[in-house]
Amino acid sequence: MIYIYDDSFDGFLTVIFDIYDLKIQPADICRERNHQPSLFAEKRTIITDGHKAGRVLSGIKKKLSLHGVHGIYKCWLSEQVGIEMMLFRYISYAIKSKRNIENDFSDSDVLEVSQVVKKINREIHRMHAFVRFQKTRDGVYAATIAPDFDVVTLLAPHFKERYKSQQWFIYDTKRQYGIYYDLSEVVEVKLENAQWQGRNKVSRLVLAEEEKEFELWWKSYFKATSIEERANIKLHLKHVPRRYWRYLPEKV
Amino acid sequence: MKLSINEKLQILADAAKYDVSCASSGSNRKNTNNGLGNTSQMGICHSYTEDGRCVSLLKLLLTNYCIYDCAYCVSRKSNDVPRAAFTVKEVVDLTINFYKRNYIEGLFLSSGIFKNADYTNERLIRIAKLLRTEHNFNGYIHLKIIPGCSEEVMEEAGLYADRLSVNLEIPSERSLKKIAPEKNHSSVYKPMNYLTNRISLYNDEKRKFKYAPRFAPGGQSTQLVIGASPETDFDVLHLANNLYSDQKLRRVYYSGYIPISDDNRLPALKTPPLIRENRLYQADWLMRYYGFEVNEIVNEQHQQLDLTMDPKMSYALRNMHLFPVNINMADREMLLRIPGVGVKSVNMIIKARRFSRLGYEHLKKIGVAMNRAQYFIEVSGRPLNEVASDPDKIKIALAAREKRNQLTLF
Numbered sequence: 274m275i276y277i278y279d280d281s282f283d284g285f286l287t288v289i290f291d292i293y294d295l296k297i298q299p300a301d302i303c304r305e306r307n308h309q310p311s312l313f314a315e316k317r318t319i320i321t322d323g324h325k326a327g328r329v330l331s332g333i334k335k336k337l338s339l340h341g342v343h344g345i346y347k348c349w350l351s352e353q354v355g356i357e358m359m360l361f362r363y364i365s366y367a368i369k370s371k372r373n374i375e376n377d378f379s380d381s382d383v384l385e386v387s388q389v390v391k392k393i394n395r396e397i398h399r400m401h402a403f404v405r406f407q408k409t410r411d412g413v414y415a416a417t418i419a420p421d422f423d424v425v426t427l428l429a430p431h432f433k434e435r436y437k438s439q440q441w442f443i444y445d446t447k448r449q450y451g452i453y454y455d456l457s458e459v460v461e462v463k464l465e466n467a468q469w470q471g472r473n474k475v476s477r478l479v480l481a482e483e484e485k486e487f488e489l490w491w492k493s494y495f496k497a498t499s500i501e502e503r504a505n506i507k508l509h510l511k512h513v514p515r516r517y518w519r520y521l522p523e524k525v
Numbered sequence: 526m527k528l529s530i531n532e533k534l535q536i537l538a539d540a541a542k543y544d545v546s547c548a549s550s551g552s553n554r555k556n557t558n559n560g561l562g563n564t565s566q567m568g569i570c571h572s573y574t575e576d577g578r579c580v581s582l583l584k585l586l587l588t589n590y591c592i593y594d595c596a597y598c599v600s601r602k603s604n605d606v607p608r609a610a611f612t613v614k615e616v617v618d619l620t621i622n623f624y625k626r627n628y629i630e631g632l633f634l635s636s637g638i639f640k641n642a643d644y645t646n647e648r649l650i651r652i653a654k655l656l657r658t659e660h661n662f663n664g665y666i667h668l669k670i671i672p673g674c675s676e677e678v679m680e681e682a683g684l685y686a687d688r689l690s691v692n693l694e695i696p697s698e699r700s701l702k703k704i705a706p707e708k709n710h711s712s713v714y715k716p717m718n719y720l721t722n723r724i725s726l727y728n729d730e731k732r733k734f735k736y737a738p739r740f741a742p743g744g745q746s747t748q749l750v751i752g753a754s755p756e757t758d759f760d761v762l763h764l765a766n767n768l769y770s771d772q773k774l775r776r777v778y779y780s781g782y783i784p785i786s787d788d789n790r791l792p793a794l795k796t797p798p799l800i801r802e803n804r805l806y807q808a809d810w811l812m813r814y815y816g817f818e819v820n821e822i823v824n825e826q827h828q829q830l831d832l833t834m835d836p837k838m839s840y841a842l843r844n845m846h847l848f849p850v851n852i853n854m855a856d857r858e859m860l861l862r863i864p865g866v867g868v869k870s871v872n873m874i875i876k877a878r879r880f881s882r883l884g885y886e887h888l889k890k891i892g893v894a895m896n897r898a899q900y901f902i903e904v905s906g907r908p909l910n911e912v913a914s915d916p917d918k919i920k921i922a923l924a925a926r927e928k929r930n931q932l933t934l935f
């Protein structure tokens with residue numbers, strides 16, 4: 274049986290509930306938008322149900338630490354092909370086991386969950402580092418990003434704590450939504466007809482006067498702080514892979 | 526002629542870059558009173574230079590005018606370079622605006638010496654104070670303490686900065702005298718020891734009273750220049766070891782001497798000793814995170830680190846009687862001594878073996894570098910590799926691999 278759900282995490286948890294309820298093993302679990310119609314496989318479209326999702330979640334919470342529960346959500350955000358089946362096996366193992374299985378790295382699913390979580394955490398850390406704000410005419414500090422994984426909402430706590438007294442806005446141009454902080458709380462936003470410049474950058478027209486100057490100074494600083502005699506481009510690329518360059522003024 | 530900010534940046538960032546420290550970690554400052562910024566315990570590198578070093582802080586000299594003439598330094602008085610000086614306001618504005626754009630974690634401010642040490646340090650502190658009090662800035666601040674600084678001035682520095690550093694630069698007094706005639710080690714140790722005492726005193730207070738003020742919560746660090754003077758790795762690492770144990774330094778940085786100067790007090794190097802520098806950092810990690818004693822890494826018989834392999838591997842090859850180590854039984858201390866097994870892998874091994882006996886395939890998946898580890902481990906009483914007892918054969922096998930992979934730094 275192929276279980277199909279909408280794009281939500283609650284939808285995914287509902288699938289888990291229904292699998293246990295129907296007692297029909299999944300051949301695959303996929304999101305509606307990824308699903309390839311096939312003639313032969315039996316399929317079932319699941320309707321997201323907050324109550325069912327909640328019950329699965331509280332079941333998992335009994336078996337894993339908070340860290341472990343959050344790990345499942347992070348893995349799911351990776352959007353990796355086959356991640357749902359892997360998580361299903363992981364959750365089944367957790368539920369049937371008497372003790373917490375988070376550290377059983379000899380189990381290949383447990384190991385993979387820990388590795389995917391590591392990847393997501395690294396992406397979050399990279400975004401903490403590589404987000405570059407530009408000040409707009411109306412005083413909002415705006416940034417566009419295109420992360421490998423769907424992590425934009427996970428960035429809110431860090432930036433909210435750090436920039437409490439400035440309005441800011443971080444937009445994922447790949448997934449076309451973002452987060453905005455209005456000096457009191459962070460909200461999710463989706464722009465209709467967003468006008469980007471160049472490769473999905475904030476339009477020059479809306480930027481504050483002083484912006485050009487600070488970018489120039491930052492570039493000069495970056496150049497001056499390199500030591501030519503030590504040049505090691507390979508190492509440089511390892512730390513700042515090319516796909517992140519687009520939004521870094523010092524690399525443009 | 527008046528220099529533009531852009532020109533000043535070029536001169537004063539260029540002159541500051543030889544201090545390799547750029548860490549923004551180890552402090553835990555919250556964003557209070559709706560201010561700007563906080564510090565992150567593990568630090569954040571916002572970019573990397575083209576030589577692969579982390580760019581975390583805005584690293585500047587307030588000025589590169591200097592009354593001293595240290596041979597290893599670009600800013601030495603006898604060197605013919607363009608000179609510049611920032612105003613206090615310029616540094617404050619750059620820091621705030623770079624920070625607001627998420628370019629940096631904070632400021633690392635140092636300076637050439639104008640007039641005298643106190644006069645110079647007071648300027649640096651004024652900037653830190655303005656940032657903290659007028660601008661409510663809670664990002665990271667690292668201030669350099671100039672040797673000869675008075676206690677009152679240091680006391681103030683510690684209240685505003687996250688980290689303080691006094692650089693030893695040249696590892697032995699004799700060499701230092703030769704290359705930097707105006708300096709001596711005691712002028713460095715005096716402020717360093719003072720800071721050590723203040724930091725531990727404030728830490729004690731902090732344990733007793735929650736709201737006690739903090740003094741340089743990110744601790745202090747120093748830098749040693751490598752290859753500008755004849756000291757061996759034995760000298761360097763023993764010195765570092767003392768700095769960690771006696772002065773309680775958070776970090777010792779090793780900076781391979783870059784032949785910037787044709788000053789005849791210095792050796793004529795063609796390229797900076799980067800491999801040696803890398804080996805020293807590896808050895809430093811072994812002391813700080815792997816439980817190695819400095820004598821196990823370098824000693825009277827082995828005064829220099831082997832440039833062709835990492836120091837943990839050389840240690841293992843000199844101590845074959847300790848291996849192979851049984852992955853399923855050995856204690857943490859011994860697991861940490863296996864070449865190719867890092868701290869993270871050790872933690873995973875210890876957790877995972879509570880569930881089931883681990884085999885070679887598990888180790889590989891966990892992230893153990895089996896190409897190196899294979900000679901030193903066993904899973905159930907049977908070592909993996911036949912050459913396990915012959916260090917020379919292991920060396921040959923490793924060298925053959927190395928040749929294929931070419932040497933990459935770090």
Ligand code: SF4
Nearest residue numbers: 591593595598601637
């Ligand atoms: S005192 Fe500092 S800035 Fe001046 S020459 Fe010596 S190392 Fe350079």
